[in-house]
Amino acid sequence: MLLKELLFPSRCLICKKISKDVICRECLSKISVIKGPVCEICGSPIDKEGICYKCKISPPYFSKACSYALYDGVIRTAIIRFKFEKKKSVGVFLGKILGEFVLELAWNADFIVPIPLSKERLRSRGFNQSEILALEISKIVGIPMSLGLIRIKETKPSVNLNVEERLNNINRAFLLSDPNLKFKKVLLIDDVYTTGATTNEASKTLLDRGIKEVKVVTLAREI
Ligand SMILES: [Zn+2]
Ligand SMILES: [Zn+2]
Secondary structure: OOHHHHHOOOEOOOOOOEOOOOOOHHHHOOOOEOOOOEEOOOOOEOOOOEOOHHHHHOOOOOOEEEEEEEOOHHHHHHHHHHHHOOOHHHHHHHHHHHHHHHHHHOOOOOEEEEOOOOHHHHHHHOOOHHHHHHHHHHHHHOOOEOOOEEEOOOOOOHHHOOHHHHHHHHOOOEEEOOHHHOOOEEEEEEEEEOOOHHHHHHHHHHHHOOOOEEEEEEEEEOO
Protein backbone atom coordinates (compact mmCIF):
# COMPACT_ATOMS: atom_id res chain seq x y z
CA MET A 1 0.00 0.00 0.00
CA LEU A 2 1.28 3.43 -0.88
CA LEU A 3 1.97 5.88 1.90
CA LYS A 4 -0.52 8.28 0.34
CA GLU A 5 -3.24 5.62 0.60
CA LEU A 6 -2.35 4.98 4.24
CA LEU A 7 -2.49 8.64 5.12
CA PHE A 8 -5.43 9.53 2.91
CA PRO A 9 -7.48 6.38 2.30
CA SER A 10 -10.19 6.82 -0.32
CA ARG A 11 -13.63 7.31 1.11
CA CYS A 12 -17.18 6.63 -0.04
CA LEU A 13 -18.66 9.65 -1.81
CA ILE A 14 -21.90 9.27 0.12
CA CYS A 15 -21.20 8.06 3.69
CA LYS A 16 -17.47 9.03 3.86
CA LYS A 17 -16.48 5.66 5.30
CA ILE A 18 -13.22 4.18 3.99
CA SER A 19 -13.98 2.46 0.69
CA LYS A 20 -11.89 1.36 -2.27
CA ASP A 21 -14.84 2.10 -4.56
CA VAL A 22 -16.26 5.55 -5.27
CA ILE A 23 -19.51 4.45 -3.61
CA CYS A 24 -19.33 1.71 -0.95
CA ARG A 25 -21.38 -1.51 -1.10
CA GLU A 26 -23.70 -0.40 1.65
CA CYS A 27 -24.57 2.88 -0.07
CA LEU A 28 -24.90 1.11 -3.43
CA SER A 29 -27.49 -1.20 -1.88
CA LYS A 30 -29.60 1.86 -1.02
CA ILE A 31 -30.00 2.97 -4.66
CA SER A 32 -33.68 2.94 -5.70
CA VAL A 33 -33.15 0.53 -8.60
CA ILE A 34 -36.32 0.48 -10.73
CA LYS A 35 -38.06 -2.87 -10.41
CA GLY A 36 -41.62 -3.95 -10.97
CA PRO A 37 -43.95 -2.88 -13.76
CA VAL A 38 -42.83 -0.07 -16.05
CA CYS A 39 -44.41 1.31 -19.23
CA GLU A 40 -43.36 -0.92 -22.15
CA ILE A 41 -42.46 2.17 -24.17
CA CYS A 42 -41.15 4.97 -21.96
CA GLY A 43 -40.10 2.92 -18.93
CA SER A 44 -42.05 4.95 -16.35
CA PRO A 45 -43.05 2.95 -13.29
CA ILE A 46 -46.76 2.09 -13.56
CA ASP A 47 -49.27 0.04 -11.55
CA LYS A 48 -49.55 -2.90 -13.91
CA GLU A 49 -47.83 -4.20 -17.05
CA GLY A 50 -48.68 -2.31 -20.25
CA ILE A 51 -48.37 1.14 -21.71
CA CYS A 52 -48.75 4.34 -19.69
CA TYR A 53 -51.42 6.94 -20.38
CA LYS A 54 -48.93 9.46 -21.76
CA CYS A 55 -47.54 7.00 -24.33
CA LYS A 56 -51.07 5.91 -25.32
CA ILE A 57 -52.19 9.44 -26.16
CA SER A 58 -48.89 10.63 -27.59
CA PRO A 59 -46.36 7.89 -28.39
CA PRO A 60 -42.74 9.08 -28.38
CA TYR A 61 -40.36 8.91 -31.35
CA PHE A 62 -38.04 6.49 -29.56
CA SER A 63 -39.24 2.89 -29.51
CA LYS A 64 -38.22 2.13 -25.94
CA ALA A 65 -36.69 3.86 -22.93
CA CYS A 66 -35.43 2.46 -19.68
CA SER A 67 -33.73 3.84 -16.57
CA TYR A 68 -31.55 2.18 -13.99
CA ALA A 69 -32.84 3.94 -10.86
CA LEU A 70 -35.17 6.58 -9.52
CA TYR A 71 -33.60 10.02 -9.22
CA ASP A 72 -33.40 10.18 -5.44
CA GLY A 73 -31.08 9.49 -2.49
CA VAL A 74 -27.69 8.01 -3.36
CA ILE A 75 -27.97 8.26 -7.15
CA ARG A 76 -29.19 11.87 -7.03
CA THR A 77 -26.32 12.92 -4.76
CA ALA A 78 -23.82 11.07 -6.96
CA ILE A 79 -25.12 12.68 -10.18
CA ILE A 80 -25.10 16.16 -8.63
CA ARG A 81 -21.51 15.76 -7.39
CA PHE A 82 -20.46 14.36 -10.77
CA LYS A 83 -22.02 17.20 -12.77
CA PHE A 84 -21.74 20.26 -10.62
CA GLU A 85 -18.57 19.52 -8.68
CA LYS A 86 -17.05 18.16 -11.89
CA LYS A 87 -16.06 14.83 -10.35
CA LYS A 88 -15.32 12.83 -13.49
CA SER A 89 -14.27 9.74 -11.52
CA VAL A 90 -17.82 9.54 -10.14
CA GLY A 91 -19.13 9.61 -13.71
CA VAL A 92 -16.81 6.80 -14.77
CA PHE A 93 -17.98 4.73 -11.77
CA LEU A 94 -21.67 5.42 -12.59
CA GLY A 95 -21.00 4.65 -16.27
CA LYS A 96 -19.70 1.20 -15.30
CA ILE A 97 -22.87 0.51 -13.30
CA LEU A 98 -24.98 1.65 -16.24
CA GLY A 99 -22.88 -0.47 -18.61
CA GLU A 100 -23.71 -3.63 -16.63
CA PHE A 101 -27.39 -2.60 -16.73
CA VAL A 102 -27.28 -2.15 -20.54
CA LEU A 103 -25.53 -5.51 -20.87
CA GLU A 104 -28.43 -7.15 -19.01
CA LEU A 105 -31.02 -5.37 -21.17
CA ALA A 106 -29.39 -6.99 -24.23
CA TRP A 107 -31.09 -4.55 -26.63
CA ASN A 108 -29.33 -4.66 -29.95
CA ALA A 109 -27.83 -1.43 -31.23
CA ASP A 110 -25.17 -0.45 -33.76
CA PHE A 111 -24.08 2.75 -32.05
CA ILE A 112 -24.18 4.31 -28.62
CA VAL A 113 -24.86 8.05 -28.77
CA PRO A 114 -24.75 10.42 -25.80
CA ILE A 115 -27.21 13.32 -25.57
CA PRO A 116 -24.90 16.25 -26.40
CA LEU A 117 -24.48 19.58 -24.67
CA SER A 118 -24.30 22.88 -26.54
CA LYS A 119 -20.83 24.39 -27.05
CA GLU A 120 -21.50 27.00 -24.37
CA ARG A 121 -22.65 24.49 -21.78
CA LEU A 122 -19.74 22.20 -22.63
CA ARG A 123 -17.31 25.08 -22.15
CA SER A 124 -18.71 26.00 -18.75
CA ARG A 125 -18.96 22.42 -17.44
CA GLY A 126 -15.76 21.16 -19.04
CA PHE A 127 -17.26 17.80 -20.02
CA ASN A 128 -20.47 16.21 -21.20
CA GLN A 129 -21.76 13.97 -18.41
CA SER A 130 -23.68 11.77 -20.87
CA GLU A 131 -20.56 11.23 -22.97
CA ILE A 132 -18.63 9.97 -19.94
CA LEU A 133 -21.44 7.51 -19.16
CA ALA A 134 -21.75 6.48 -22.83
CA LEU A 135 -18.01 5.82 -23.16
CA GLU A 136 -18.03 3.40 -20.20
CA ILE A 137 -21.14 1.67 -21.54
CA SER A 138 -19.52 1.38 -24.97
CA LYS A 139 -16.46 -0.33 -23.45
CA ILE A 140 -18.55 -2.77 -21.42
CA VAL A 141 -21.06 -3.78 -24.10
CA GLY A 142 -18.63 -3.57 -27.03
CA ILE A 143 -20.77 -1.26 -29.18
CA PRO A 144 -19.01 1.80 -30.68
CA MET A 145 -19.87 5.30 -29.50
CA SER A 146 -20.67 8.06 -32.00
CA LEU A 147 -20.52 11.76 -31.16
CA GLY A 148 -22.44 12.54 -34.35
CA LEU A 149 -25.43 14.07 -32.61
CA ILE A 150 -24.83 17.77 -32.04
CA ARG A 151 -26.72 20.28 -29.96
CA ILE A 152 -27.17 23.63 -31.65
CA LYS A 153 -29.37 25.18 -29.01
CA GLU A 154 -29.21 24.91 -25.25
CA THR A 155 -32.48 24.40 -23.54
CA LYS A 156 -33.27 26.50 -20.52
CA PRO A 157 -33.61 24.62 -17.24
CA SER A 158 -37.09 23.22 -17.66
CA VAL A 159 -38.16 23.05 -14.02
CA ASN A 160 -40.26 26.21 -14.20
CA LEU A 161 -41.81 25.63 -17.60
CA ASN A 162 -45.14 23.99 -18.41
CA VAL A 163 -45.36 21.09 -20.90
CA GLU A 164 -45.91 23.30 -23.95
CA GLU A 165 -43.08 25.64 -23.02
CA ARG A 166 -40.81 22.65 -22.48
CA LEU A 167 -41.58 21.31 -25.96
CA ASN A 168 -40.94 24.69 -27.62
CA ASN A 169 -37.84 25.08 -25.53
CA ILE A 170 -36.12 22.15 -27.24
CA ASN A 171 -37.57 22.43 -30.72
CA ARG A 172 -34.86 21.99 -33.35
CA ALA A 173 -32.14 21.75 -30.76
CA PHE A 174 -30.20 18.92 -32.45
CA LEU A 175 -28.32 18.19 -35.68
CA LEU A 176 -26.77 14.99 -37.01
CA SER A 177 -23.24 15.11 -38.40
CA ASP A 178 -22.31 11.42 -38.63
CA PRO A 179 -23.45 9.81 -41.93
CA ASN A 180 -22.43 6.37 -40.62
CA LEU A 181 -25.52 6.34 -38.41
CA LYS A 182 -27.91 6.22 -41.37
CA PHE A 183 -30.09 3.06 -41.42
CA LYS A 184 -28.54 1.99 -38.11
CA LYS A 185 -29.98 1.33 -34.66
CA VAL A 186 -29.01 3.86 -32.02
CA LEU A 187 -28.96 3.65 -28.25
CA LEU A 188 -29.21 7.16 -26.79
CA ILE A 189 -27.68 7.77 -23.37
CA ASP A 190 -28.56 10.51 -20.89
CA ASP A 191 -28.00 11.00 -17.17
CA VAL A 192 -31.52 11.89 -16.03
CA TYR A 193 -34.87 11.33 -17.74
CA THR A 194 -37.21 14.11 -16.64
CA THR A 195 -40.19 14.57 -18.99
CA GLY A 196 -38.58 12.66 -21.83
CA ALA A 197 -38.87 15.80 -23.99
CA THR A 198 -35.11 16.11 -24.62
CA THR A 199 -34.62 12.47 -25.57
CA ASN A 200 -37.77 12.59 -27.68
CA GLU A 201 -36.57 15.63 -29.61
CA ALA A 202 -33.15 14.00 -30.13
CA SER A 203 -34.91 10.81 -31.30
CA LYS A 204 -37.01 12.80 -33.76
CA THR A 205 -33.87 14.37 -35.26
CA LEU A 206 -32.25 10.95 -35.60
CA LEU A 207 -35.32 9.36 -37.24
CA ASP A 208 -35.73 12.35 -39.59
CA ARG A 209 -32.16 11.76 -40.73
CA GLY A 210 -32.69 8.10 -41.59
CA ILE A 211 -31.77 6.30 -38.38
CA LYS A 212 -33.65 2.99 -38.29
CA GLU A 213 -34.51 2.83 -34.60
CA VAL A 214 -33.80 4.77 -31.41
CA LYS A 215 -33.85 3.37 -27.90
CA VAL A 216 -32.97 5.31 -24.77
CA VAL A 217 -31.18 4.39 -21.56
CA THR A 218 -30.73 6.81 -18.69
CA LEU A 219 -29.03 6.42 -15.36
CA ALA A 220 -31.91 7.89 -13.38
CA ARG A 221 -35.51 8.95 -13.78
CA GLU A 222 -37.54 11.66 -12.11
CA ILE A 223 -41.14 10.82 -11.33
ZN1 LIG B 1 -21.00 4.64 1.63
ZN1 LIG C 1 -44.99 5.40 -21.24
